[in-house]
Amino acid sequence: MEKVTRSPIAARGPADHEVRNQIVAAATEHFSRYGYEKTTVSDLARAIGFSKAYIYKFFESKQAIGEMICANCLHEIESDVRAAVEETDLPAEKLRRMFKVFTEASLRLFFRDRKLYDIAASAATENWQAVQAYEARVQKLLQDVLQEGRQTGDFERKTPLDEATAAIYLVMRPYLNPLLLQYNFDSADVAPAQLSSLVLRSLSP
Known part of the structure; x- marks a missing residue:
């Protein structure tokens, strides 16, 4: 931190x-x-x-101080996800890990300390620069995984890449955004596996 x-x-x-x-x-x-x-x-x-x-x-x-703290928290989440993604060469498994680790890391960081959660909530509500930059990096990582899957033939190529990226990010967002995550807490254990499986079926060539 x-x-x-x-x-x-x-x-x-x-x-x-x-x-x-x-x-x-x-x-x-x-x-x-x-x-x-x-x-x-x-x-x-x-x-x-x-x-x-x-x-x-x-x-x-x-x-500005809150943004620095928030950015540090988001950096921890992103580091966990990138480490998990880099452990496999399979695009489908990378996508599954993105759903799983983003959710687990967000829960751990945003809900282990209710006071610090106030910062995350303010950041999301007011759309701080740190949050905008984080969301852009998440979407870029997701796009890279989709692009890799298309190159290996694991994912379909008909849907424009930016459209597919935006749509899948919207599926992930309830488990990334702290304001939305608090309303999806009850499903956080099963949602990553269920949603990633659904998304992967839609990406089948």
């Missing part, structure tokens, strides 16, 4: 400055304890022992 993402978040000062890491780490702990919505930059300044003005040298707003 303390690793600083390379996503283009609205931050100030040197990109690798250790003070920024310290602020993000302290903010993560503070938000986890008191909640994102109830915490102000002044609260963070007192907790960290910095002045509010000093924090503003590195982040232009509380949201």
Whole structure:
């Protein structure tokens, strides 16, 4: 959680400055304890022992700090999924693993700490830049898997690639988006296998 993402978040000062890491780490702990919505930059300044003005040298707003934390969480999910996908050469199995690991990792990160979930909920509700970048990378990974399956002859080629990617992403989205995931919690155990099987049948050449 303390690793600083390379996503283009609205931050100030040197990109690798250790003070920024310290602020993000302290903010993560503070938000986890008191909640994102109830915490102000002044609260963070007192907790960290910095002045509010000093924090503003590195982040232009509380949201910018929240975006950095959110981006770190999303990076963890994405890393888990990419590692699982790279363990197999079979496009169909890659797709199954995407459904399964995205759901498991999202549940683990977004629901193990209800206070930090506030950040994820705010990010999804307000469509933060970190979320937009994450969703774009997810769709690119999905498109790459579909393209590989078409090249190997495992997947059909009649549907335009961008259309197939967008449609399958919409199937996955209820288990990726934290606001939607909370309403699909009861089906999260079985949905990845059922939905990936359905999608794979539709992709059959």
